[in-house]
Amino acid sequence: MKVNRCKLAILLASLMLMACGEKEKSIIGKGNGFSGEIKVNVITKGDKIENLELVSDNETSHIMSRSFPILKDRILKAQSPIVDSVSGATYTSLGVKRAVAAALKEGGKDFGRITVKTAGPEQPVAYLEPVSTDLVIVGGGPAGLAAAISAKEAGLNNIILIEKLDILSGNGKYDMNFYDLINSEAEKKAGVEDSVEKLIADNTNWMDTPERTRAQAEGASKLDSWLREMGVKLNHYYGKRGHMAEKDAYAGEEVQDGMEAKAKSLGIDIRTGTKGTDLIVENGAIKGVKVQNGNNFYDIKAKAVVMATGGFSSNKELLAKYSPGTEKLQTSNQLGATGDFIPVFEENNMQLANLDELNLFPFIVRTTRDLTGGGDGFMLVNAKGERFLNENISKNDRFKAAQTILAQPDGKAFYIYDQALYEASYRLQKHTAKGYHVKADTLEELAQKLGVPADKLVATRDHFNKAIRGEEEDPFRAKPFKREFRTEGPFYGVQVESAVHMTRGGVVANEKTEVLDVEGNVVPGVFAAGEVTNSSAAYSAAVIFGRIAGENAVKFINQQ
Secondary structure: OOOOOOHHHHHHHHHHHHHHHOOEEEEEEEEEEEOOEEEEEEEEEEEEEEEEEEEOOOOHHHHHHHHHHHHHHHHHEEEEEOOOOOOOOHHHHHHHHHHHHHHHHHHOOOOOOOOOOOOOOOOOOEOOOOEEOOOEEEOOOOOHHHHHHHHHHOOOOOOOEEEEOOOHHHHHHOOEEEEEOOOOHHHOOOOOOOOOOHHHHHHHOOOOHHHHHHHHHHHHHHHHHHHHOOOOOEEEEEOOOOOOOOOOOOOHHHHHHHHHHHHOOOOOOOOOOEEEEEEEEEOOOEEEEEEEEEEEEEEEEEEEEEEEOOOOOOHHHHHHHHOHHHHHEEEOOOOOOOOOHHHHHHHOOEEEEEEOOEEEEEEEEEOOOOOOOOOOOEEEEHHHHHHHEOOOHHHHHHHHHHHHHHOHHHOOOOEEHHHHHHHHHHHHHHHHOOOEEEEEEHHHHHHHOOOHHHHHHHHHHHHHHHHHHHHOOOOOOOOOOOOOOOOEEEEEEEEEEEEEEEEEEOOOOOOOEEEEOOOOOOOEEEOOOOOOEEEOHHHHHHHHHHHHHHHHHHHHHHHO
């Protein structure tokens, strides 16, 4: 058969062009996230997105490390940046999606403007068949993960943990400190003699029963060894039972990364993006949870339930209801802390207490909501460069201080400090390195960068020092700081305000974490741990009572 040479040449040329068109391309795209620019390398082959690589970012590491793999998977499956953001990482997601869209536009494919509202196609509503398990845990923060791990270690195999956000670990992953830990390797190395009885004496308070205080103390004495068994090492002890991973490493990342890895290695069924909406109640006993995943609705039937849903620091309506005025403040807590089950507890006659009790944190970075500050030796000034309150804010004065800050001209307040305080605080060093805080060689230069009158700020510093020396009266302090503010730079500053850090009140649980009804009786089948409960304690206690909840839920199940 004769072949037309001309047609053959054309065919071969076309095949060669097609082959050339299928070569991989790498394009760097840029987009702004929560804390600055995000660069992503988008690798394409023809019209197909082959891969995404994170090149650089300034986001919080424990948010980016959890959210980027999820976004990458969604974008590759959709072959588009028009996908749902990762809940719990909204602005980080926005930056990644914008970076991908920018790269694809440069490559010739325009997906239009990406905004915070950009989402994937809405899925149809579906009501799925019920799922059965032995134990369901609602909430994937410190308490929920600890409950899941301890239940598995107690011999229970069928466990489902649900978390309404797309990422785990709640507010714990942000924490610098891990307080009230005793009998730790770091404490022993520092030569500290501590005991359960000493911790009980120090922690006895009006909110917690003596039985719960003892349970927390006994749990605290075993906690360090339990964490180390899963590779979590809190090696830096800095006094008053405070621990960090290292002198320059936060505790929260270490603890939460370790617990997440442990829970996954144990094969626990973890369902993120899955929100608990109601309890399943049969004859007065809790028999599971109704859940929602996107537009999929189904029941998880279980022999026991552990509630670890956190507090309601991010719910303005509940804050206004239980602690009027605090709804005007920002929160330093994660945005999933919305108190979803408070109405459910009320409807089922479960006891709630002290919902008006909050922990306010004096200073957060205005733009990023990070807790900031580093101890005594700083000045708090307004936009006029003038001090306006006692910087040494007591717990009882925090709400008043928060209102006073908001009442300043333009609502601005600046945390000003010198090199001595910078060197004494890793938190301040970290925030400066990330660009959250402004640095300047002179106080005048710092004033200019912050938009504060330089002459006023210098005069305020001079008066501050004279008051410490006793040469002038200080209208704001009964007892001024002992250390003078340095006259030589460098100097640092950041705009701050106060914030709702966590809620203290919640559903009432006993020392076994069993939930009580309004008459003080145990509600069969439901346990609670962490910030969802009525408790004065915080991070380490969430892990301790999470362990107790997991262990006692297994005992309850085994008795059925």
